[in-house]
Amino acid sequence: MARFSTQRSRPLHATPFINHSTTPSYANHDTANPSYIRKYLRTYGLTPPHSESYETQKTRCLAQLGLKNTDIDKFQYLSTLRKNNVHLFYRLVTDHLRELIPLIYTPVVGEACQRWSEIYQQPEGMYLSWEDRGSLAAVIANWPQPNVEITCITDGSRILGLGDLGINGMGIPIGKLTLYTACSGIRPEATLPLTLDLGTSNKTLRDDPLYMGSRRDKVSREEEQEFLDELMAALTERWPGIVIQFEDFKNPFPSLERYQNSYSCFNDDIQGTGAVILGGVINAVKRSGLPCKDHRAVFLGAGSAGVGVAKQIVEFFIREGMSEEDARNCFNLVDTKGLVTADRGDKLASHKVYFARQDNKGQQFKSLEEVIDHVHPTILMGLSTLGGVFTPEILRKMADWNTAPIIFPLSNPSSKSECDYESAVKNTDGRCLFASGSPFPPMTFTNSDGEARTYCPGQANNMYVFPSIGLGSILFKTVRVTDSMIYTSGEALSAALTAEEIERGLLYPDITRIREVSIVVTRMVMRAAQADGVDRETALRKMSDSDLDNYIKARMYDPHTEVRSLEREVGQLLSSLGNLSPILNGSLPEKKPNGSKL
Ligand SMILES: NC(=O)C1=CN([C@@H]2O[C@H](COP(=O)(O)OP(=O)(O)OC[C@H]3O[C@@H](n4cnc5c(N)ncnc54)[C@H](OP(=O)(O)O)[C@@H]3O)[C@@H](O)[C@H]2O)C=CC1
Ligand SMILES: CC(=O)C(=O)O
Numbered sequence: 001m002a003r004f005s006t007q008r009s010r011p012l013h014a015t016p017f018i019n020h021s022t023t024p025s026y027a028n029h030d031t032a033n034p035s036y037i038r039k040y041l042r043t044y045g046l047t048p049p050h051s052e053s054y055e056t057q058k059t060r061c062l063a064q065l066g067l068k069n070t071d072i073d074k075f076q077y078l079s080t081l082r083k084n085n086v087h088l089f090y091r092l093v094t095d096h097l098r099e100l101i102p103l104i105y106t107p108v109v110g111e112a113c114q115r116w117s118e119i120y121q122q123p124e125g126m127y128l129s130w131e132d133r134g135s136l137a138a139v140i141a142n143w144p145q146p147n148v149e150i151t152c153i154t155d156g157s158r159i160l161g162l163g164d165l166g167i168n169g170m171g172i173p174i175g176k177l178t179l180y181t182a183c184s185g186i187r188p189e190a191t192l193p194l195t196l197d198l199g200t201s202n203k204t205l206r207d208d209p210l211y212m213g214s215r216r217d218k219v220s221r222e223e224e225q226e227f228l229d230e231l232m233a234a235l236t237e238r239w240p241g242i243v244i245q246f247e248d249f250k251n252p253f254p255s256l257e258r259y260q261n262s263y264s265c266f267n268d269d270i271q272g273t274g275a276v277i278l279g280g281v282i283n284a285v286k287r288s289g290l291p292c293k294d295h296r297a298v299f300l301g302a303g304s305a306g307v308g309v310a311k312q313i314v315e316f317f318i319r320e321g322m323s324e325e326d327a328r329n330c331f332n333l334v335d336t337k338g339l340v341t342a343d344r345g346d347k348l349a350s351h352k353v354y355f356a357r358q359d360n361k362g363q364q365f366k367s368l369e370e371v372i373d374h375v376h377p378t379i380l381m382g383l384s385t386l387g388g389v390f391t392p393e394i395l396r397k398m399a400d401w402n403t404a405p406i407i408f409p410l411s412n413p414s415s416k417s418e419c420d421y422e423s424a425v426k427n428t429d430g431r432c433l434f435a436s437g438s439p440f441p442p443m444t445f446t447n448s449d450g451e452a453r454t455y456c457p458g459q460a461n462n463m464y465v466f467p468s469i470g471l472g473s474i475l476f477k478t479v480r481v482t483d484s485m486i487y488t489s490g491e492a493l494s495a496a497l498t499a500e501e502i503e504r505g506l507l508y509p510d511i512t513r514i515r516e517v518s519i520v521v522t523r524m525v526m527r528a529a530q531a532d533g534v535d536r537e538t539a540l541r542k543m544s545d546s547d548l549d550n551y552i553k554a555r556m557y558d559p560h561t562e563v564r565s566l567e568r569e570v571g572q573l574l575s576s577l578g579n580l581s582p583i584l585n586g587s588l589p590e591k592k593p594n595g596s597k598l
């Protein structure tokens with residue numbers, strides 16, 4: 001039997017085939033790799049000898065996870081696993097999406113960000129500081145992966161509904177990019193989590209001795225723009241065509257406007273959120289039985305997400321036959337000063353002006369309650385960061401006025417949700433059409449007619465669309481991300497419900513189907529890009545829908561087949577070399593580190 005020989009002129013451990021310092025996370029220390037693959041990867045001897053089945057790996061991991069007492073312990077365990085055995089991490093996540101997404105993303109990532117500098121253990125992602133301006137390209141050159149295709153950037157200034165967390169916000173780009181890999185199969189080594197240290201307005205953080213960012217106050221808007229200009233140029237210089245996702249910036253409208261026509265970029269909080277809520281609202285409006293023109297919406301929150309969502313729904317109403325003016329008049333946005341009106345007396349931020357009501361006849365409505373009593377909404381959206389503000393009284397009014405009130409408390413994490421599912425179901429006698437930003441468990445409830453059943457909440461989170469917007473943009477090498485690509489992602493999501501999911505009353509596909517849903521949404525995003533003429537992979541244009549689906553599927557990273565594809569790669573290499581001796585004596589050519597397959 002062929003055996004690995006120790007009698008070689010160049011001992012394996014001394015052979016610098018893979019430079020581990022340049023491939024920190026992806027050297028692939030997978031305990032499932034057979035020994036000849038380990039030799040090929042030059043990881044032989046770096047893991048225990050036995051080559052394990054996934055079942056064994058999974059049993060151990062789930063047992064270890066079960067021993068962790070707190071959500072943060074579980075978050076850290078999973079982060080370490082992602083770092084040490086990336087393919088196993090993604091096998092687990094893709095097999096246990098419902099259980100693990102809440103641990104790697106919202107809600108637990110919220111607490112992880114609040115405590116980032118306290119719980120920090122290992123490097124992940126890249127930090128760029130104000131002090132680095134002028135040399136951002138040089139710092140970016142330090143990122144060890146050569147083929148980055150997508151980055152998610154935050155400056156930490158509005159992390160979920162938790163405020164300015166400075167560099168502690170790094171949990172968000174890491175979490176979002178993890179979902180890119182898990183949900184739409186962008187290879188892990190093709191993702192770059194990026195956090196900008198442009199100072200923080202959070203004094204508690206600045207005074208915290210453990211805080212790992214700079215102590216400076218937040219830079220000015222002009223300075224931020226100057227920094228971002230340099231950053232965009234540096235990123236695209238190193239990785240031409242990279243897709244750039246902006247995330248959790250306090251006021252992201254100016255940057256979106258500045259870059260959206262010259263880079264392949266989008267803002268997840270304005271556009272991704274807009275699209276995902278559009279998807280749920282299309283289904284909820286159908287289920288409400290009311291035509292679009294009879295809907296009246298109250299939005300608590302007129303920030304990036306509130307305005308982004310309202311704009312997408314206006315577009316939907318227009319496509320359903322309403323005039324733009326009538327469509328816009330269905331919306332009532334509420335901020336810290338009350339109903340957004342044109343004559344309120346304050347200078348409205350420019351993103352709010354479009355929705356400022358003109359028909360209030362001088363009357364001002366200062367509180368959510370006043371606005372609700374004035375509007376009698378059919379749709380109630382929460383994008384305010386105010387946990388619990390949809391009180392039982394407000395929910396009961398929604399039920400009094402509507403057969404099927406649409407209630408979406410969308411703020412994250414769970415503690416900031418405007419109401420929980422139980423309260424929404426109980427106070428609307430089970431009639432609400434509900435979706436929240438962070439997950440709530442299903443519940444059984446007996447309504448006033450004595451009917452008992454299980455109610456399933458929707459999770460209206462941009463995680464249903466941004467992975468497909470990103471993948472479609474990468475595969476088509478789009479010049480930019482167009483409004484139509486964004487709208488189409490939401491529309492495609494709404495159409496992705498199965499008959500069984502509709503029967504169960506779901507507004508969003510079951511999360512366990514996210515990878516198959518992502519294929520269809522990605523294809524539709526690509527078709528929209530094609531129609532807008534922003535695609536650069538023109539050979540893909542002529543493909544039929546089913547061929548394009550197959551193409552997308554084939555390009556998606558699948559952690560379950562990673563060992564097999566390595567085996568294929570090595571098999572092809574061996575057959576091209578003609579015999580086994582190279583692998584046995586350790587003289588196989590170096591595996592090029594992490595050439596992306598997308
Ligand atoms: N489910 C999902 O997929 C997503 C959810 N979100 C969530 O939405 C929330 C808001 O995000 P975003 O829009 O980016 O944040 P912004 O800071 O841009 O907007 C927050 C809005 O809420 C308003 N607001 C805050 N406090 C009050 C108050 N006491 N009374 C009335 N209005 C208030 C603000 O008013 P003012 O303008 O006067 O300051 C502002 O209009 C976050 O919790 C975030 O997690 C965001 C993106 C996606
Ligand atoms: C989900 C998300 O993007 C947010 O809460 O900001």
Ligand SMILES: [Mg+2]
Pocket residue numbers: 160247248268269
């Ligand atoms: Mg966000």
